[in-house]
Amino acid sequence: MAKKEKRQLITLACSKCHARNYHTEKSVLNTVERLEVSKYCSKCRSHAMHKEAK
Numbered sequence: 001m002a003k004k005e006k007r008q009l010i011t012l013a014c015s016k017c018h019a020r021n022y023h024t025e026k027s028v029l030n031t032v033e034r035l036e037v038s039k040y041c042s043k044c045r046s047h048a049m050h051k052e053a054k
Contacts, residue, residue: 005029012037012050019043020053 005027012022012035019041026035034052041048 010035011053012039013053014041014044015049015051016046017041017043017048022050026052 006029007025008028010024010026011020012024013020021041021043022037022039024035036049036051038047039050040046041050
């Protein structure tokens with residue numbers, strides 16, 4: 001059975017309107033920089049870059 005690696009819950013915030021729309025997990029061991037993903041923002045009603053919020 002594989003050993004479960006450390007994972008951290010993070011919140012993604014829209015770069016245009018700063019709405020916190022998405023929650024996800026990321027690996028603490030493999031990813032040290034902040035996560036950036038292009039996702040749909042329901043507040044802006046468009047696709048925008050979502051960055052990891054503090």
